[in-house]
Amino acid sequence: MTYQEEYKRWAAADLQDFDLNRELREIAGDDEAIRDRFAVALTFGTAGLRGVLGAGTNRMNIWVVRQATQGVADWVKTQAGTQTVAISYDSRLKGWTFAREAAGVLAANGIHVRLYDELMPVPALSFATRYYHCNAGIMITASHNPAQYNGYKAYGPDGCQMTDDAAAVVYESIQKTDVLTGARHMGFAEGVEKGLIQFVGEDCRDAFYRAVESCQVRPGLAKSAGLKLVYSPLNGTGLVPVTRVLKDIGITDISIVPEQEYPNGYFTTCSYPNPEIFDALARGLELAKEKDADLMLATDPDADRVGIAMKCADGSYELVSGNEMGVLLLDYICQGRAEKGTMPEKPVAVMSIVSTPLADKVAEHYGVELRHVLTGFKWIGDQIARLEAAGETERFLFGFEESYGYLAGSYVRDKDAVVASMLICEMAAYYRSIGSSLKERMEEIYRQYGRYYNKVESFSFPGLSGMDRMKEIMSGLRQNPPQQFAGKTVKKAIDYAEPDKTGLPKANVLIYMLDDGASVVVRPSGTEPKIKTYFTTLGQDLDEAKKEQEVLAAAIKPLLA
Numbered sequence: 075m076t077y078q079e080e081y082k083r084w085a086a087a088d089l090q091d092f093d094l095n096r097e098l099r100e101i102a103g104d105d106e107a108i109r110d111r112f113a114v115a116l117t118f119g120t121a122g123l124r125g126v127l128g129a130g131t132n133r134m135n136i137w138v139v140r141q142a143t144q145g146v147a148d149w150v151k152t153q154a155g156t157q158t159v160a161i162s163y164d165s166r167l168k169g170w171t172f173a174r175e176a177a178g179v180l181a182a183n184g185i186h187v188r189l190y191d192e193l194m195p196v197p198a199l200s201f202a203t204r205y206y207h208c209n210a211g212i213m214i215t216a217s218h219n220p221a222q223y224n225g226y227k228a229y230g231p232d233g234c235q236m237t238d239d240a241a242a243v244v245y246e247s248i249q250k251t252d253v254l255t256g257a258r259h260m261g262f263a264e265g266v267e268k269g270l271i272q273f274v275g276e277d278c279r280d281a282f283y284r285a286v287e288s289c290q291v292r293p294g295l296a297k298s299a300g301l302k303l304v305y306s307p308l309n310g311t312g313l314v315p316v317t318r319v320l321k322d323i324g325i326t327d328i329s330i331v332p333e334q335e336y337p338n339g340y341f342t343t344c345s346y347p348n349p350e351i352f353d354a355l356a357r358g359l360e361l362a363k364e365k366d367a368d369l370m371l372a373t374d375p376d377a378d379r380v381g382i383a384m385k386c387a388d389g390s391y392e393l394v395s396g397n398e399m400g401v402l403l404l405d406y407i408c409q410g411r412a413e414k415g416t417m418p419e420k421p422v423a424v425m426s427i428v429s430t431p432l433a434d435k436v437a438e439h440y441g442v443e444l445r446h447v448l449t450g451f452k453w454i455g456d457q458i459a460r461l462e463a464a465g466e467t468e469r470f471l472f473g474f475e476e477s478y479g480y481l482a483g484s485y486v487r488d489k490d491a492v493v494a495s496m497l498i499c500e501m502a503a504y505y506r507s508i509g510s511s512l513k514e515r516m517e518e519i520y521r522q523y524g525r526y527y528n529k530v531e532s533f534s535f536p537g538l539s540g541m542d543r544m545k546e547i548m549s550g551l552r553q554n555p556p557q558q559f560a561g562k563t564v565k566k567a568i569d570y571a572e573p574d575k576t577g578l579p580k581a582n583v584l585i586y587m588l589d590d591g592a593s594v595v596v597r598p599s600g601t602e603p604k605i606k607t608y609f610t611t612l613g614q615d616l617d618e619a620k621k622e623q624e625v626l627a628a629a630i631k632p633l634l635a
């Protein structure tokens with residue numbers, strides 16, 4: 075069928091969503107708009123689906139959600155177990171609608187559903203999936219994308235994002251399911267009446283909070299430390315779980331950024347709700363200055379990432395990068411657990427290969443094995459699963475990625491900004507209680523292990539031609555391996571396309587280790603049309619390390635044009 079024919083089929087159907095029929099009427103006769111919506115379909119991958127909201131096979135709408143859920147249902151039916159799927163959603167536009175639609179498809183397939191009756195974040199979904207022994211979990215979210223997006227993250231029975239094998243089966247089934255007529259569907263009320271759709275119980279929520287709070291390193295400490303916090307849920311799911319946990323551990327001086335407090339899928343005060351980006355933290359920073367807060371936290375809409383600003387001695391605020399926070403937390407957890415006598419035998423931490431080598435130094439100092447895995451938090455979840463299979467789950471201390479994702483504990487298998495917010499506040503409270511601060515501890519770490527500087531620079535390659543160019547660049551780097559960058563010799567180059575040499579699954583990643591201890595990683599992003607370069611440089615002080623990075627970046631830039 076051509077895209078025009080598919081458009082006509084949709085335009086003639088009752089799409090049960092006023093917005094969709096109106097959009098199709100509006101684009102009548104506009105070939106480009108029709109092609110964009112109907113020429114291709116959103117692809118279901120290991121991260122599920124993500125796309126712009128609207129009508130068509132290349133958009134997020136109830137029909138694409140039903141089709142994807144039929145794929146998930148078909149896969150669940152091939153599995154043993156409870157035949158149950160957990161569902162949650164965040165503040166995105168149509169979040170609750172998509173969650174209900176997905177529940178209706180599962181129920182029509184005879185599969186039981188456990189649905190949150192209010193928006194809840196990724197870690198709560200991962201937790202419910204495990205708690206109810208589900209075969210799968212579905213999170214309706216587009217994470218930190220702009221407001222016009224929504225998406226569908228799929229989870230396996232362990233609460234980790236779906237494996238490649240399972241996602242491939244789901245995708246195959248999706249392709250056999252006609253988007254408008256192929257998915258079975260039952261009305262939500264009927265599903266509830268038949269007992270197929272149930273809400274997540276209070277017992278599960280309470281168990282989630284207990285699991286998070288059990289990860290405190292110095293329980294009770296925050297109660298008396300007088301920490302002053304500014305928090306922004308960025309109009310997403312963080313408000314309820316983060317404030318609940320913080321209050322439970324005794325942090326009461328919390329000012330919430332008023333315009334970003336309540337769920338709002340339009341994200342009117344920050345168009346790109348990604349805590350990696352300054353704009354997303356700007357309102358929080360203003361309020362932190364006004365309140366003279368010790369710390370400012372902002373969680374992304376599905377509350378799996380958290381961004382931080384810390385107060386410096388002169389009263390100014392400094393943003394903390396994902397790498398720095400990963401190192402601070404690793405250091406705090408190790409030091410605190412050693413002091414409290416709760417350090418497990420043979421402790422294990424995990425980070426992605428693009429995260430800072432400074433963490434290796436810290437782990438070594440505390441006698442912790444720091445495992446390196448590919449980018450994607452599911453690889454951290456996979457390490458916990460391996461420990462679990464060996465009956466050694468308690469060895470897992472902490473996992474992090476430079477992209478602002480952290481997890482301390484094995485109760486969920488995706489990044490958790492709720493536990494991260496709790497531990498960051500506990501850590502800040504601790505340093506405050508001993509007359510120090512996060513900033514001071516970070517400086518001590520640099521003095522002890524060396525002045526590392528990490529920076530990510532991304533190069534955009536939009537469209538199909540961009541995809542080709544990215545392939546050319548990566549194969550060019552493989553065919554003519556660079557021997558030096560800016561006069562610094564490449565001491566070792568690691569190509570992750572060669573699994574025999576890395577011991578990790580095959581991945582399109584190149585790492586260059588330079589003779590002065592610096593390193594550069596080059597990889598195409600898995601989530602955006604970009605090549606990302608990750609720099610680690612060293613210097614006597616920050617200025618020198620930054621200059622080193624600039625020189626290296628300038629040398630690499632021409633290779634990525």
Ligand SMILES: O=P(O)(O)OC[C@H]1O[C@H](O)[C@H](O)[C@@H](O)[C@@H]1O
Binds near residue numbers: 449451475601602
């Ligand atoms: O670098 P990318 O492939 O774009 O991925 C960036 C990030 O995306 C998601 O948040 C994943 O869960 C992370 O594991 C990953 O680091």
